[in-house]
Amino acid sequence: MKIGFDNNKYLETQSQHIRDRIAKFGDKLYLEFGGKLFDDYHASRVLPGFKPDSKLQMLMQLKDEAEIVIVINADDIEKNKVRGDLGITYDLDVLRLLDVFRNRGLYVASVVLTRFADQPSALKFEKKLKENGINVYHHYTIPNYPTDVDLIVSDDGYGKNDYVETTRKLVVITAPGPGSGKMAVCLSQLYHEHKRGIQAGYAKFETFPIWNLPLKHPVNVAYEAATADLNDVNMIDPFHLEAYGKTTVNYNRDIEIFPVLNTMFDLILGESPYKSPTDMGVNMAGNCIIDDEVVCAAANQEIIRRYYTAMCNQTKGIDHNDEAYKISLIIKQNKLSTDDRVVIAPALEKAKETGAPAAAIQLDDGKIITGKTTNLLGACSAMLLNALKSLADIPENVDIIDAAVIEPIQKLKVDSFGSTNPRLHTDEILIALSMSAVTNPSAKVAMAQLPRLRDTEAHATVILSEIDTRTLKKLGIRLTTEPVYETERFYRK
Numbered sequence: 001m002k003i004g005f006d007n008n009k010y011l012e013t014q015s016q017h018i019r020d021r022i023a024k025f026g027d028k029l030y031l032e033f034g035g036k037l038f039d040d041y042h043a044s045r046v047l048p049g050f051k052p053d054s055k056l057q058m059l060m061q062l063k064d065e066a067e068i069v070i071v072i073n074a075d076d077i078e079k080n081k082v083r084g085d086l087g088i089t090y091d092l093d094v095l096r097l098l099d100v101f102r103n104r105g106l107y108v109a110s111v112v113l114t115r116f117a118d119q120p121s122a123l124k125f126e127k128k129l130k131e132n133g134i135n136v137y138h139h140y141t142i143p144n145y146p147t148d149v150d151l152i153v154s155d156d157g158y159g160k161n162d163y164v165e166t167t168r169k170l171v172v173i174t175a176p177g178p179g180s181g182k183m184a185v186c187l188s189q190l191y192h193e194h195k196r197g198i199q200a201g202y203a204k205f206e207t208f209p210i211w212n213l214p215l216k217h218p219v220n221v222a223y224e225a226a227t228a229d230l231n232d233v234n235m236i237d238p239f240h241l242e243a244y245g246k247t248t249v250n251y252n253r254d255i256e257i258f259p260v261l262n263t264m265f266d267l268i269l270g271e272s273p274y275k276s277p278t279d280m281g282v283n284m285a286g287n288c289i290i291d292d293e294v295v296c297a298a299a300n301q302e303i304i305r306r307y308y309t310a311m312c313n314q315t316k317g318i319d320h321n322d323e324a325y326k327i328s329l330i331i332k333q334n335k336l337s338t339d340d341r342v343v344i345a346p347a348l349e350k351a352k353e354t355g356a357p358a359a360a361i362q363l364d365d366g367k368i369i370t371g372k373t374t375n376l377l378g379a380c381s382a383m384l385l386n387a388l389k390s391l392a393d394i395p396e397n398v399d400i401i402d403a404a405v406i407e408p409i410q411k412l413k414v415d416s417f418g419s420t421n422p423r424l425h426t427d428e429i430l431i432a433l434s435m436s437a438v439t440n441p442s443a444k445v446a447m448a449q450l451p452r453l454r455d456t457e458a459h460a461t462v463i464l465s466e467i468d469t470r471t472l473k474k475l476g477i478r479l480t481t482e483p484v485y486e487t488e489r490f491y492r493k
Contacts, residue, residue: 004294025201034206
């Protein structure tokens, strides 16, 4: 994979900017971490060279003076909203984040349920958190938010929210995904801190959109595609343009909320320290791009991947806010084509040739390997084996898994588990390969190639089972599929 982003420079410059911002405020700083605090795979995909845990590495340097508050939208719990990159629901991701942070020695203070309205699933989740010793707070929907500033900044607005008890100087506000209400929690806390006589400040660490890249730069466009379900739109920051005469990029929600933030600071400090939403941020990512061509190509690929994901969601009946339609417009406006994704055509050609589902993967050396459906293997299982053999320089006609290993697994699936599909899924074929590696040297060499599949691109001609999708994600393969099922049936798993 070509590198377009200097991660070491990013860690150094970003950490220093955060320290500088902390020093500007008195008793307490609420630092909103936009995007993913941990495993930010979107950033690593569109900025090749960015490490998914970069933000966490920076936070570790401040762990003795920082505490973390995790925010989750109660409606997202009720809707079972899923993190696309991990394939788990937002509430499960909160539990995962709690484990990750605590295992790193970070102090997690509490969880805030935003837009809380006694949703049954949210109440069950709250009960589970409290049973495990986690403090839980409720924040509510405010009418006419964010336009009615007088109502918002009052006891009938932020004043109705629970006050989140915190004990450290730096309070990091994070969430499993966008639209969780992180900024609203920060502003609500500023209101409550002011009423208690505590000088508190706010800053934002948001990777996207990147403020000093052009509005229509592919990296910023990819962010629009990633948040199409939230109705987010990148915009020129009018406040920054007026204050400094410079064009910068922000997004609609931050621009809409800026008058509220200014009112808050006027109330607390007598004068706002910020003249624009861009001023609020501490994002240095744009200064760490070292190869714009590489970054643009990676971002365009992400847009196409998002398009296929949205189309498949539409087929599954879970399209949110016309997500597929919006991303299709982005595709057209940016003159992109599905032909730009090189694994699609070989997969479709193999499917046409065999009359059955097929898959294709592009390896780290640029070589494209396909897989077809057989009596023993599903298309993606065949693709995996063919890819591993290619990486290990094993001839195509050499079997690295004996049929004697596959057949008992098929018999178990059909006779004992009642499966109607005897073909091996990707997880099953990897287990069979690992068993063969004990006695077969070629299988052992093939198994050793698995790490080289990370960050490769793949495409399947049908929507895959959840098992196959999860397995390929765990391997780090960037998968897209055609928005069609292999067979027409009502029940799928």
